[in-house]
Each structure stands twice: as C-alpha cells, then as structure tokens.
Amino acid sequence: MPIDVAAATSAEPRSAELVWDHRDVILYHLGLGANTLNYALEGPGLQVLPSFATVAGGSAAAGEARGGLSLPGIEVDLAAVLHGAQRIEVHRPVPVRGRAVQTSRVADVYDKGKAAVLVLRREVADEQGPLWTSDAQIFVRGEGGFGGDRGPSARTTPPGTAPDRTVLRATREDQALLYRLSGDWNPLHADPEFAKHAGFDRPILHGLCSYGITLKAVVETLLGDDAGRVRSCSTRFAGVFFPGETLCIRMWSEPGRVLASATAVERDDAPVLADTVVEHS
Structure with a gap:
C-alpha cells in the first residue's frame, strides 16, 4: 500500500x-x-x-x-x-x-x-x-479502503435562517498572479495550458486565497475589523473559483463564533467554501 x-x-x-x-x-x-x-x-x-x-x-x-x-x-x-x-x-x-x-x-x-x-x-x-x-x-x-479510521466529521450546517450578513467580494482577473507571489507557485493558478491539462478551462484561484478573502470579510463585517480577535478559522474547499469572479460570503453569528459559506455568483452560487467556522473572542 x-x-x-x-x-x-x-x-x-x-x-x-x-x-x-x-x-x-x-x-x-x-x-x-x-x-x-x-x-x-x-x-x-x-x-x-x-x-x-x-x-x-x-x-x-x-x-x-x-x-x-x-x-x-x-x-x-x-x-x-x-x-x-x-x-x-x-x-x-x-x-x-x-x-x-x-x-x-x-x-x-x-x-x-x-x-x-x-x-x-x-x-x-x-x-x-x-x-x-x-x-x-x-x-x-484512490488510496482509501485500507480499513482505517474514517476520522471526525467536520460538517457544520448553518442555521435554517437567513444569514445575518451577506457580502460580495469581486476578484481581479490577475488575482492569482498576485497571490502566488506569497509563495505558492503551482502553475495550476497561472498557466492556461497546465490548467487545461488538469481538467480546467482556465487557471483557478488558490483555495487559500478564497479562504483569506472570506476570513477578512468576517473580520471587517462582524468583528469590528479587529484581526486580533480571531482565535481559529477552519474551512472545507467545496469547489473551484476562477479569478475575476465574485465571491458571495454568507455569515451567521453565534456566541464566540461565526459560521460562513462562500459561493461563486457568476456560476449560480456554485459552492467554493463550506463548513467555515471562525472562532473569536
């Protein structure tokens, strides 16, 4: 194995x-x-x-x-x-x-x-x-099925109510080219031919970029724009997001934490991030 x-x-x-x-x-x-x-x-x-x-x-x-x-x-x-x-x-x-x-x-x-x-x-x-x-x-x-522990479930279902806040965050066509300068040089996010070889029409945005955009939206919207209040941030990458698209971020505020989701507006709210939880002081 x-x-x-x-x-x-x-x-x-x-x-x-x-x-x-x-x-x-x-x-x-x-x-x-x-x-x-x-x-x-x-x-x-x-x-x-x-x-x-x-x-x-x-x-x-x-x-x-x-x-x-x-x-x-x-x-x-x-x-x-x-x-x-x-x-x-x-x-x-x-x-x-x-x-x-x-x-x-x-x-x-x-x-x-x-x-x-x-x-x-x-x-x-x-x-x-x-x-x-x-x-x-x-x-x-292809590497599962070896009889091991399935691990804990990290699924977090938002309340069955309207979000407390919903914000839109537009991204630039060159967003991935700028973000990759912070250290992730994977050509999947920059090279159209490489992206096509991987099965995508064009380069996709780094999942961790969408993660950072979503965290910032939570901080500035519900935490008084004070990044020091964040204690943890977890998320599941639920789908791809393309540079130039608009991220729709929905937030539900609970004591000590914010639940969030992120979708791609231009693709009928296709999932991007799910099970997102920001714990805070």
Missing part, C-alpha cells in the same frame, strides 16, 4: 526556519484584495490577518508543506492529491515581523473509502513560545 499509516504518523517531524516582515504581510494582503491602510501600509496601524500563517516564510513554508507528502510511509501520485480542508489556530496575534521555527508532521491518516486523507500539521513557535498550529487535510484519491 502506498500509504503506510504507522510509518507516516511515527516519522520524525521536519523543521524549517520561517522569516517574514511587513513587506510579506502587505503583499499577502494585497493578494487578497485587502488594500485599506490597516492592511497595506507599514507602521503601527498595520494588522495581520491570521490566515497569513498559511504563507508566512514564503517558499520555506510551502516547501515544508509539500515535504509532508514525501515523509516515510507516503508514496502518492501528486496528480491524485487535493487540498480538502484547512484550519489555523492562532495562540497569540501573528506579529508583523518574525523569525520562527516550523515543525511539520503527519498527524493522522483517515480512510474515506475511495480516498485517504492526510492531516499535515505544522506547529510554529518563536522565542516567546507557540504562535500558531495549522492543519491541512490532503485528499489522496
């Missing part, structure tokens, strides 16, 4: 140093379309969206994420790999500049029948202690 669960989950973690400053933070925010001064101007008013944790360190962070697929016990075809879900838990506000160590490991392997799900965990800490924990769920098609 290409995935040896015991070997994968017991392998020694891999470490990498992450370094970032205000330029990386601002570039990331601009990649989301966040161009107001509190997200795009250096100085004491600059805040950091917690979703920046997915790109902090640029190529170093991305390299460690890909490296999780080459740990002992894992031999998979990258063409069968999909980013299925993402969760970030911040232990304290992400600083504008930092130097930290990221430790990566396979935390779990779940058996979904037709697919296996790898939970790649990245724990980041600096001299002051833990900064954030990131869990990426990676679906590997």
